[in-house]
Amino acid sequence: MNTVWSDYVQGIKTLYYSRKLRFDDLFFAQYQGLFGLDRDKEMKILEIGCGPGALAEALRRWYPKAKITAIDRDSQFIAFARKNIAGVEFCEGDATALPFADNTFDVTISNTVQEHVEPKSFWGEQLRVLKPGGICLCLSARKGVSVQAPCLAETAEEKAFWEKTPSWEETRDAYQVCQYPMTEAEIPASMEANGFCEVATGYAVIDLTPDNPRFSAELAEAMIEAQRQTSLEAIESAHLDGDEAVVAAVNAKYDERIRLYRQGKKQWDTATSVTMVIRGRK
């Protein structure tokens, strides 16, 4: 039973709610333009490093004729996905030793996984399980646009709390995450060097600005709530005693943000994300 990621790196709610937004149907046209997949084809898709399953869930909606399999090595993510998402086969397993026969899938896809897996195995295993001519889609989060509403600024309680916790670099090295980061130029070069052809790149810009009137109230509030859950889970993941005051402070500031939204007092804060899509063919 492996629960390192969900216990110490990123929790279920952080990944599920943030990705539910990034893979909302509103943004499908952007992804489809970059994926270039045939929606009417009966294909087999494998998602690698699926976490709690929000991308697999979107793929199920977007490609109704596809058979979708999704794999991750974190047991809690797979248990959550199996319980909450229908129509996808979720399995526990390692991206460096995929438990599938050669030439099985038409498409492999991953989101924010490449930087965590040794490149020769990451690409090599996908190349092995893809059918000849199959498509590999690597999604990579790049620097987005982040603007904070004044009411969401770090509180004194939060500042004092974070001073007691390990830095991101310490967490990264303790749990061996993000050991293979690559630039926007290095990822497609690495894909080509590891055997893929017709490599192409593109970018999806996912506007997560609650006050943007093109978003429904439901989606706008989901954007604010996703940030709240990320903050609360980060506190929980620190596994420190006496975190009640900081949890209360975080809840108070997000309650205020929701109140301002409902009153129509615009803050124009944003957590816009940029996803690079690298597409190659076996």
Ligand SMILES: C[S@@+](CC[C@H](N)C(=O)[O-])C[C@H]1O[C@@H](n2cnc3c(N)ncnc32)[C@H](O)[C@@H]1O
């Ligand atoms: C940043 S998270 C992204 C999760 C998911 N793709 C998403 O966007 O919500 C990275 C994921 O890769 C998984 N992972 C990392 N190394 C892995 C490996 N060798 N085999 C399988 N999964 C792995 C982690 O368990 C984690 O769920």
